[in-house]
Amino acid sequence: MTTPHVPPPESEILGKPGTQRITGKLLATQGYVVGIEISGSSTRQSVALADLDGNIIHHVRRSLDAVPQTQKVLELLDEMLAEVMHPERLQGGRVLRVGVAIGGLVDATRGIVRTLHHARGWDNFPLQDYFAEKLETPCIIDNNANAAALAEVQRGAGVGERIVLYVALGRGIGGALLVNGRVYHGVTCTAGEIGHVLVNPGGPVCSCGGYGHLEALASSQAITGAMAEIAREYPETEAAIRRVTGNRAEHLIAQQVFQLAAEGDGIAQRIIEQLHLYLGVALANIVHLVNPSMIILGGPVAQAGEALVAPLQARIQQLCLPPAYQSLRIVQGSLGTRANLIGAVTLALQDL
Numbered sequence: 001m002t003t004p005h006v007p008p009p010e011s012e013i014l015g016k017p018g019t020q021r022i023t024g025k026l027l028a029t030q031g032y033v034v035g036i037e038i039s040g041s042s043t044r045q046s047v048a049l050a051d052l053d054g055n056i057i058h059h060v061r062r063s064l065d066a067v068p069q070t071q072k073v074l075e076l077l078d079e080m081l082a083e084v085m086h087p088e089r090l091q092g093g094r095v096l097r098v099g100v101a102i103g104g105l106v107d108a109t110r111g112i113v114r115t116l117h118h119a120r121g122w123d124n125f126p127l128q129d130y131f132a133e134k135l136e137t138p139c140i141i142d143n144n145a146n147a148a149a150l151a152e153v154q155r156g157a158g159v160g161e162r163i164v165l166y167v168a169l170g171r172g173i174g175g176a177l178l179v180n181g182r183v184y185h186g187v188t189c190t191a192g193e194i195g196h197v198l199v200n201p202g203g204p205v206c207s208c209g210g211y212g213h214l215e216a217l218a219s220s221q222a223i224t225g226a227m228a229e230i231a232r233e234y235p236e237t238e239a240a241i242r243r244v245t246g247n248r249a250e251h252l253i254a255q256q257v258f259q260l261a262a263e264g265d266g267i268a269q270r271i272i273e274q275l276h277l278y279l280g281v282a283l284a285n286i287v288h289l290v291n292p293s294m295i296i297l298g299g300p301v302a303q304a305g306e307a308l309v310a311p312l313q314a315r316i317q318q319l320c321l322p323p324a325y326q327s328l329r330i331v332q333g334s335l336g337t338r339a340n341l342i343g344a345v346t347l348a349l350q351d352l
């Protein structure tokens, strides 16, 4: 529920200096923004209605079968938008802007989805115009890691930081570089795509078709895939996996691999050590290039908290020149698994 709009006293509206600003504020209190999260695998979609302070008033999350058609995703989003933007919820106000965070390559300057590596049918899709026309509201789109990073810097773990590297560790690996509070997009909007940094030449195939990229070695899929494969030769580890998954080994998640490592399972420990090595190599290389003040770790794998952060700090320190590391802080994001959706809302609020 939102608080009912109470008009400021007349003196404030008609006041002398600052009238413009107060008038703007008056209009703004009647407005909302909408944030949309389109996940890279297209299986999970979220829509949120937020006030102009970024507080989420209502949100819905729906899942689809793996890799559905673009049209099916858009139809589902239409239904979700109708629910979230119901006139009763808006209480006479209106939606001023829509922000969309997308789990794929996005040309943010042209408002186009370049591609979603885990889904089909999105290549060069003009998503910004699609929503702007459909909802008759200005729309802004960006990659989900860029959006989540913006949210972490404006209202999360990175408030006040000048140069932030954000890393989203999930089924895919995304990243973003923020300089003085702004996303650094690069010439063709691919800056921050650290999932495709090469960390092991000759390593396994990546979602993009390349080999040995960070995403192929350190994503949640890579962690659980390696665990399941190696465990086949180690009955004790196999039994431990069955125990933590309630006999549903195929549903093993990265956090359970961290749990097994903490319990002393040697295979899980080896896999987590490898994860720290590959992440450490990729991040140390980037630290030398951009000299950030903070690295924020987000996404499902980062929910492992200190079990991920502390050994990674040690690894990066070991790999970096002392002056490159001395002012660097490596932290878990504070917005949790809602960072992408809060990121979509934050995008919508940019320069509003």
Ligand SMILES: [Zn+2]
Residues within 6 Å of the ligand: 195, 196, 206, 207, 208, 209, 210, 213, 215
């Ligand atoms: Zn790749």
